[in-house]
Amino acid sequence: MKIIVIGCGYVGLATGTGFAEMGNEVVCVDKNIEKINMLNNGGMPLYEPGLQELVDRNMSNGRLKFVDKMTVDNVDIVICAVGTPTGKNGQTDLTDIFEVAHLVGKNINGDVVFVMKSTVPVGTTLQCKRIIQDEVFVRGKDFNVQVVSNPEFLRQGVAVKDTLTPDRIVVGVEDDKSKKIMKTLYGSLERIGKPLVFMSIESAELTKYAANAFLSMKISFINEMADLCDSNGANIREVAEGIGLDRRIGSRFLHAGIGYGGSCLGKDNKSLISQAKKFNKNLDILSAVELRNKKQKEIILNKLERHLGNLNGKVIGILGLSFKPKTDDLRNAPSRNIVEKLLNMGATIKVYDPISGDNFMQFYNSADLIKVSGMYDSAKEADALVVLTEWDEFRNPDFDKIKSLMKGTLLIDGRNIYDPALVKEVGLKYSGIGIN
Ligand SMILES: NC(=O)c1ccc[n+]([C@@H]2O[C@H](COP(=O)([O-])OP(=O)(O)OC[C@H]3O[C@@H](n4cnc5c(N)ncnc54)[C@H](O)[C@@H]3O)[C@@H](O)[C@H]2O)c1
Incomplete structure (x- = not known):
C-alpha cells in the first residue's frame, strides 16, 4: 500500500518505518525541516533502540522517504501521528491535529482514508473528517473522505518490537469500506496471530x-x-x-x-x-x-532531607535522567522535578545518564549542576547517590567502589533495582521505595 505518515516523532517514525518494513511504500512528513534533513542525511533525531537500522534498510531499498511538505498523490492511507500536548486546564491542545486535517483537505487529489494514530479526545477524529470535507468542498472537489481511529500503544524503548509485533491493534471505523482497507494494512500482523479489534471510532478513541x-x-x-x-x-x-x-x-x-x-x-x-x-x-x-503520582515525585526529596537534613551545600549524585530506560525522552521525567528542587535547595548535583545527559543540560544554566560521564563519577564525593532511571548498566555495580568514592553513605534506590543486603554489606545505607 501507499502510505503517508504525518509527524516524525516517536510514534510517526516507528509507525512509518514499521509499515515500510512490512513492504508498504511510505512517505513520512514532518514540518520540522531540521528533523527531515537529519533523517535524509542518515541521522536519527531521537533515541529508540533498533530504529536506526530499520530506517537505514528501508530508505536504501526505496520504501521509506522523508519530506517536509505534504504531497498527497494516489495514496491509500494518510496517517496522522502529530503531538497532542496538554493545553489549558488539562485539555488536549489540538492545534497540530487540526492543522494536519486542513492540510490534508487542501492537498488530496482523490478519495482519502485518514487514520488518526495520535491520542485524541473522543469526537476529534470525526471533527477532522468535517474539516477535511470542508476544505475539499471549498476547492470545488467531490472526494470521498473516510476517517479511522487507530490509537497507538507502543512503548518508548521497545517501539520497534511493539510496532512489528503489537499485543493488539485497535481500529475504530465508520463503515465496511474503511474496515476492509485497515484489514489489508494490518493483514500481515493478523495472520501471525495479532488480534485486530474493530469497534466504533468513539470507542477506539476512548480505549487509548x-x-x-x-x-x-x-x-x-x-x-x-x-x-x-x-x-x-x-x-x-x-x-x-x-x-x-x-x-x-x-x-x-x-x-x-x-x-x-x-x-x-x-x-x-x-x-x-x-x-x-x-x-x-x-x-x-x-x-x-x-x-x-504528584506525591510520589516528592519522595526522593523527603528521603534526602530525612537522612541528610538541610540539603544546602550537599552533593547529590543522580543516576538516570530520562523518564524511563532505553529512551532519550525527558518530557515530564521525574528527574526534572527533582533536580529543579535540589538546585533551589542549594545542593550540588552530579548527573549521569547513558543517553539523555546533553539534552537534560540544555534546560539548565547552573554551576551547581554538573554532567558527569559515568555512574562512578556521579558517586565521587557525593553525600548521597540516587537512582532515578533503571538503565541496565546501573543494575549490578561495584558497591565497594561506590562506597570508597562517596563522601557519605546514603544510596536511594528510586527504582528498587538493588538487593538491600548487598548494598548494606559494604557499609552503605540503603533506602528503596517501600523497601528498607
Ligand atoms: N510517545 C509515545 O510513546 C506514544 C505512544 C502512544 C501514543 N502516543 C501519541 O502519539 C502522538 C504523537 O506522539 P509523539 O511522542 O510521537 O510526539 P512527538 O512530539 O515526538 O512528535 C510529533 C511530531 O509531529 C510533528 N508535527 C507537528 N505538527 C505537524 C504538521 N502540521 N505537519 C507535519 N508534522 C507535524 C512535530 O514536528 C513532531 O516531530 C501523541 O498524540 C501521543 O500522545 C505517543
Whole structure:
C-alpha cells in the first residue's frame, strides 16, 4: 500500500518505518525541516533502540522517504501521528491535529482514508473528517473522505518490537469500506496471530485513554502501598509478588518507583479528566491516581532531607535522567522535578545518564549542576547517590567502589533495582521505595 505518515516523532517514525518494513511504500512528513534533513542525511533525531537500522534498510531499498511538505498523490492511507500536548486546564491542545486535517483537505487529489494514530479526545477524529470535507468542498472537489481511529500503544524503548509485533491493534471505523482497507494494512500482523479489534471510532478513541488510565492506576496503587511499607516495615517487593500471582491482578506494572513520567500517562489522564468534566462527570479514581503520582515525585526529596537534613551545600549524585530506560525522552521525567528542587535547595548535583545527559543540560544554566560521564563519577564525593532511571548498566555495580568514592553513605534506590543486603554489606545505607 501507499502510505503517508504525518509527524516524525516517536510514534510517526516507528509507525512509518514499521509499515515500510512490512513492504508498504511510505512517505513520512514532518514540518520540522531540521528533523527531515537529519533523517535524509542518515541521522536519527531521537533515541529508540533498533530504529536506526530499520530506517537505514528501508530508505536504501526505496520504501521509506522523508519530506517536509505534504504531497498527497494516489495514496491509500494518510496517517496522522502529530503531538497532542496538554493545553489549558488539562485539555488536549489540538492545534497540530487540526492543522494536519486542513492540510490534508487542501492537498488530496482523490478519495482519502485518514487514520488518526495520535491520542485524541473522543469526537476529534470525526471533527477532522468535517474539516477535511470542508476544505475539499471549498476547492470545488467531490472526494470521498473516510476517517479511522487507530490509537497507538507502543512503548518508548521497545517501539520497534511493539510496532512489528503489537499485543493488539485497535481500529475504530465508520463503515465496511474503511474496515476492509485497515484489514489489508494490518493483514500481515493478523495472520501471525495479532488480534485486530474493530469497534466504533468513539470507542477506539476512548480505549487509548482507558488503557493509559488503567496502567497509571496500577502504578499509583503499588506506589501508595510502597509508601505505607516505608512506615510499617513491610516490603513492597514481597507484597507485589504476593498479590501479582493472583491472575486477576497480574504481576506486570506492579513495580514501585518514583512515579510515572513521559509524554503520555500524565497528559492523557489530565485530558480524560477534562473530557469527562464536559459531561459533568468526575473521574474520581483517575484524579486520585494523578495526586498519588504528584506525591510520589516528592519522595526522593523527603528521603534526602530525612537522612541528610538541610540539603544546602550537599552533593547529590543522580543516576538516570530520562523518564524511563532505553529512551532519550525527558518530557515530564521525574528527574526534572527533582533536580529543579535540589538546585533551589542549594545542593550540588552530579548527573549521569547513558543517553539523555546533553539534552537534560540544555534546560539548565547552573554551576551547581554538573554532567558527569559515568555512574562512578556521579558517586565521587557525593553525600548521597540516587537512582532515578533503571538503565541496565546501573543494575549490578561495584558497591565497594561506590562506597570508597562517596563522601557519605546514603544510596536511594528510586527504582528498587538493588538487593538491600548487598548494598548494606559494604557499609552503605540503603533506602528503596517501600523497601528498607
Ligand atoms: N510517545 C509515545 O510513546 C506514544 C505512544 C502512544 C501514543 N502516543 C501519541 O502519539 C502522538 C504523537 O506522539 P509523539 O511522542 O510521537 O510526539 P512527538 O512530539 O515526538 O512528535 C510529533 C511530531 O509531529 C510533528 N508535527 C507537528 N505538527 C505537524 C504538521 N502540521 N505537519 C507535519 N508534522 C507535524 C512535530 O514536528 C513532531 O516531530 C501523541 O498524540 C501521543 O500522545 C505517543
